[in-house]
Amino acid sequence: MHHKRLSKTRDGRAPGGWGLRFLAAALVAALLATAASAVHARDTDPDRCTRCHDETEDYPVLPVYKTAHAAVADERTRFGDAGCTSCHGDSADHLEDDEFYPEVTFTGDRTPVAKQNEACLDCHKGDSHVVHWQGSDHDFAELSCASCHDIHTGHDDVLFTDTQPQVCTDCHKQQEHELRRPSRHPVPDGLMACSDCHEPHGATGSGLLKEPNINETCYSCHAEKRGPFLWEHMPAREDCTSCHQVHGSIHRGLLEVRGPQLCQQCHLDEVFGDHASRMYDRDQLGTSFAAGRNCLNCHSQVHGSNHPQGYNFRR
Ligand code: HEC
Ligand code: HEC
Ligand code: HEC
Ligand code: HEC
Ligand code: HEC
Ligand code: HEC
Ligand code: HEC
Ligand code: HEC
Ligand code: HEC
Ligand code: HEC
Incomplete structure (x- = not known):
């Protein structure tokens, strides 16, 4: 299974780099151990995570603050109470010992997809878009929510007409090819998204279509x-x-x-x-x-x- 961003981050990382990063982080941790007792930060304070996972990470961690998920004023995000653990789950042991992080959710391939999606569905299973996720083609193919959604960025490509097709055609090469033909729906022109016809979270009919069948989907634009x-x-x-x-x-x-x-x-x-x-x-x-x-x-x-x-x- 192709996990869009993880493969990018991980493939570019030399295996030897891991040890170095552990060392660096351990050093930071040792330095901060003294500071922490003075600050008395709560376990769930995002600052407790970002003092290690800061702007020096290859992975863009901090832009999460620019997203709807970090809106402290919105109680539904739980960010005000739970901070980063609203998604990453209980991270107490990881805070004690930074080498102990398999318990944390979203550690790439080490977190089973079912556990990852549970963390998202915990809040989103009632959303009208997402209600048909269970048993959908993408659920069945064991896609994680994060294989389409960029959570740690202020610009989640899949939510925008011009950038979405690239996300989908990363996996769906056949459709990318078809959409390059001379006569086409204007998707590559940035005027239409796959999700104008498809409901990627699951649908009542086949083919992950937005409407119950093919013709109803077409009529939604070609009403005549x-x-x-x-x-x-x-x-x-x-x-x-x-x-x-x-x-x-x-x-x-x-x-x-x-x-x-x-x-x-x-x-x-x-x-x-x-x-x-x-x-x-x-x-x-x-x-x-x-x-x-x-x-x-x-x-x-x-x-x-x-x-x-x-x-x-x-x-
Ligand atoms: C003392 C430093 C430190 C603190 C504090 C810390 N981490 Fe980590 N974290 C690390 C190190 C070191 C790793 C090992 C992997 C790496 O980043 O290369 C890691 C790994 C992770 C991973 C897995 C990354 C991957 O490459 O798969 C996640 C997710 C994570 N931490 C989240 C958190 C969260 C959430 C918090 C706050 C609750 C937190 N961390 C607090 C140092 C820290
Ligand atoms: C809305 C949910 C959510 C929130 C809130 C959140 N994260 Fe994440 N985080 C994710 C997801 C999802 C991934 C995995 C992304 C992927 O697989 O591409 C991730 C990945 C990570 C990673 C691993 C990056 C890597 O190298 O693979 C770290 C470290 C991390 N988050 C730290 C944090 C910190 C620190 C905070 C708080 C400031 C935070 N996260 C808040 C969902 C969240
Ligand atoms: C603690 C609850 C919570 C968790 C966990 C959570 N979300 Fe959200 N999410 C929210 C809330 C609240 C909003 C804002 C909804 C709104 O404004 O109507 C939101 C918004 C979103 C949006 C729309 C963002 C935008 O810019 O409009 C997407 C996409 C999304 N979440 C996906 C995810 C994914 C994927 C995960 C798992 C990695 C996840 N969420 C985890 C509560 C959560
Ligand atoms: C195959 C790609 C894909 C996967 C996998 C995926 N999504 Fe989405 N998601 C999208 C697209 C495309 C949109 C925007 C269009 C739409 O709403 O249908 C979206 C929109 C959303 C929104 C925002 C709806 C709004 O109000 O604008 C939420 C919340 C969301 N997804 C949650 C999830 C959760 C939770 C999962 C995992 C259970 C998930 N998504 C898995 C592609 C995906
Ligand atoms: C030059 C005009 C013209 C062209 C070109 C033409 N048709 Fe027709 N077609 C007619 C006319 C006139 C009728 C009506 C005959 C009648 O009502 O007795 C008809 C009748 C039909 C019928 C009704 C059944 C029948 O045999 O009466 C079908 C099916 C049909 N055409 C299919 C086609 C197809 C397929 C083509 C192209 C391969 C085609 N037509 C090309 C003029 C044309
Ligand atoms: C104008 C509407 C429309 C647009 C835009 C669209 N699709 Fe489709 N797609 C359909 C219809 C209709 C089907 C046939 C469904 C069926 O046979 O049940 C389909 C089928 C598919 C299939 C199933 C395989 C097949 O060919 O039968 C995939 C995968 C797919 N589309 C992906 C995409 C992707 C990825 C995009 C964007 C890059 C996209 N589609 C844009 C309408 C659309
Ligand atoms: C991480 C890879 C991946 C991404 C990203 C992805 N898909 Fe899929 N998609 C799959 C897999 C795997 C299946 C199930 C097997 C198949 O039919 O190809 C599937 C199935 C589908 C189907 C149903 C095919 C059928 O035979 O009925 C449609 C339609 C579809 N995807 C559209 C989309 C759209 C639209 C997006 C972007 C919003 C998207 N996919 C993003 C991997 C992906
Ligand atoms: C997928 C199969 C299919 C295709 C392709 C198709 N048709 Fe038909 N067509 C039918 C059927 C089925 C009927 C109804 C036959 C009947 O009622 O006896 C029909 C009826 C007709 C009739 C009326 C016949 C009558 O007896 O009144 C005409 C004319 C016709 N088609 C022309 C065309 C033309 C021109 C094209 C190409 C643009 C075309 N068809 C493509 C299946 C098809
Ligand atoms: C979200 C809106 C939307 C949906 C849904 C949609 N279309 Fe379109 N369709 C368009 C647009 C926009 C164009 C381009 C019009 C233009 O270029 O002037 C178009 C063009 C077309 C054309 C003409 C192409 C040409 O070169 O003249 C055909 C045929 C077509 N659509 C068939 C379909 C069919 C079949 C479906 C259902 C599977 C469908 N459309 C669903 C928006 C849609
Ligand atoms: C029997 C074959 C046939 C079927 C079935 C069919 N079309 Fe067409 N359609 C055509 C032909 C032929 C053209 C003319 C294409 C050209 O030469 O530009 C066309 C053109 C179009 C156009 C662009 C020009 C116009 O008339 O607006 C649209 C949009 C369109 N079809 C939508 C649809 C939709 C939606 C459906 C399903 C309800 C559908 N078509 C079913 C044969 C068909």
């Missing part, structure tokens, strides 16, 4: 395609993705395949059978398509029609 239509085209009513490739396509209009082939996936018999023999012969159809024409030249209302004579979507 919902109808109601006097004449419905069955695939449009049932599944927009029977013709469209949602993330991106090499064919204009986000189409799955181009031109007549799109329609012929389902309508081959009519075109080269009944339809063709009545209206045009095979050669005529062939010529008009070769000239770049399309079924749409005549059947322009493929999403549905409200014209009294619109039964074959020509008006």
Whole structure:
């Protein structure tokens, strides 16, 4: 499993660096041991943590003060009472002995994902966004909340339209590739986020979609395609993705395949059978398509029609 930030911090850290860091921290600890008794700081005072975990850390610890979680005036954060332990849990032994930190939550891969997420869900399980987390695709894949959320920063990338896609496509390479195609939803342009269509915390339907199914998700922006239509085209009513490739396509209009082939996936018999023999012969159809024409030249209302004579979507 790819843990976005941990892998960055840890891969860049030479194994030999660990011993040095312990030594340095131990030195700091020894120096501060005397100061601590004078200050009488509470165990939960964030100062007790930040005197070691300060701005000299590779990892940006202090920016957590710029976040909603450190808002002391907001009682729900518990930061005023519990400080850093509101997330990191009981750290008493760690404060006694800085080498003893496996008890602390969020020590990278040493803290099991379930324990990490429990710490977040302790406060967030009731949030409307997060209620479907248990059993969701991402829960099932054992993602930690922190694999998407940057907690120790004033700018949590995943919460912003322009920076979010990068977070998601760190893992979802296939979609990154699709969204680079010439016809696409404007996600790489910073105008749309994955979460405009997806609910990453879990959803009632499949595919982690924001709405119960694919078409409802599309209608939330393309309302005119919902109808109601006097004449419905069955695939449009049932599944927009029977013709469209949602993330991106090499064919204009986000189409799955181009031109007549799109329609012929389902309508081959009519075109080269009944339809063709009545209206045009095979050669005529062939010529008009070769000239770049399309079924749409005549059947322009493929999403549905409200014209009294619109039964074959020509008006
Ligand atoms: C006396 C210095 C000291 C104090 C005080 C201290 N720590 Fe640590 N902490 C360390 C050292 C040393 C490590 C070992 C790992 C490292 O940072 O490289 C560590 C490790 C950690 C880790 C795991 C880091 C990792 O790389 O996985 C977390 C999380 C942590 N401390 C949180 C806290 C919290 C929360 C507090 C306050 C309740 C606190 N620490 C107080 C020195 C300290
Ligand atoms: C809202 C929850 C939350 C609060 C509050 C919080 N942290 Fe963290 N902290 C985290 C999470 C989550 C991680 C792990 C990030 C990751 O896995 O990328 C972390 C990681 C760390 C690490 C380990 C960094 C590393 O090298 O891997 C240290 C040290 C740390 N926090 C110290 C602190 C200190 C000190 C405070 C208080 C000033 C604090 N944290 C407050 C959630 C929190
Ligand atoms: C002690 C309770 C508590 C814990 C533990 C906690 N949170 Fe929060 N979190 C809050 C509160 C309160 C807010 C502010 C909500 C608001 O303003 O409506 C918040 C806000 C957030 C936000 C929105 C931030 C923003 O800028 O709008 C995210 C994302 C979030 N939390 C994720 C997490 C994750 C991930 C964890 C675990 C690493 C976590 N929280 C742990 C209480 C908590
Ligand atoms: C796969 C990536 C991903 C994971 C994993 C994830 N989140 Fe989020 N989270 C997001 C995105 C994207 C948003 C912003 C859009 C949204 O609200 O759906 C968000 C928003 C939030 C918010 C703020 C909602 C608001 O009011 O704006 C909270 C709180 C939150 N997440 C908590 C959590 C918790 C707790 C977990 C772990 C149980 C978690 N998230 C796991 C991607 C993720
Ligand atoms: C315009 C809406 C929309 C946007 C924007 C969007 N998706 Fe999707 N995505 C969908 C639909 C619809 C499906 C199909 C769901 C199904 O088949 O149940 C899907 C499917 C997926 C799947 C499942 C695999 C597959 O292809 O069936 C993944 C993973 C995914 N999207 C990730 C992303 C990521 C990551 C982003 C942003 C970089 C993103 N999506 C942006 C609508 C969207
Ligand atoms: C740390 C890696 C990771 C990150 C980051 C991540 N995902 Fe996922 N995602 C997964 C895994 C693993 C699965 C389940 C296996 C699969 O279907 O690929 C999954 C499943 C999904 C699915 C359902 C796929 C299906 O087959 O139905 C969608 C949709 C999705 N992710 C969207 C997102 C979006 C949107 C974001 C960013 C907000 C995101 N993911 C961030 C790893 C990740
Ligand atoms: C969050 C809003 C939103 C959602 C949800 C959404 N779209 Fe879009 N769609 C857009 C935007 C914005 C554009 C770009 C319009 C433009 O460029 O003028 C677009 C463009 C399109 C286009 C035309 C592309 C072109 O090149 O002409 C198609 C086809 C399309 N969407 C299909 C879908 C389908 C199918 C779904 C459901 C899976 C869907 N959309 C969901 C916002 C959305
Ligand atoms: C039978 C195939 C088919 C189905 C099913 C279908 N479309 Fe289309 N759609 C097309 C074709 C063909 C175009 C024209 C593309 C072009 O040449 O630019 C188009 C164009 C679009 C456009 C851009 C131009 C416009 O008319 O606004 C949007 C948006 C769109 N479709 C959304 C949807 C949505 C939403 C659904 C599901 C309700 C859907 N489509 C289902 C074939 C289909
Ligand atoms: C995924 C399969 C599928 C695709 C792709 C598809 N259709 Fe259809 N189409 C249907 C079905 C199913 C019906 C309903 C057939 C019926 O009622 O006998 C239908 C009905 C029609 C009708 C009305 C037929 C009648 O007897 O009244 C026309 C015209 C039509 N489609 C044109 C098109 C065109 C043009 C395209 C390409 C843009 C297209 N279709 C793509 C499945 C499809
Ligand atoms: C030059 C205009 C034109 C073109 C191009 C065209 N059609 Fe038609 N199509 C018609 C007309 C007119 C009818 C109505 C025939 C009737 O009502 O008797 C029709 C009828 C249909 C029907 C209804 C069933 C039937 O056989 O009567 C289907 C399905 C259909 N067309 C599919 C297609 C497909 C798929 C293509 C592209 C491969 C296509 N058409 C290209 C004019 C056209």
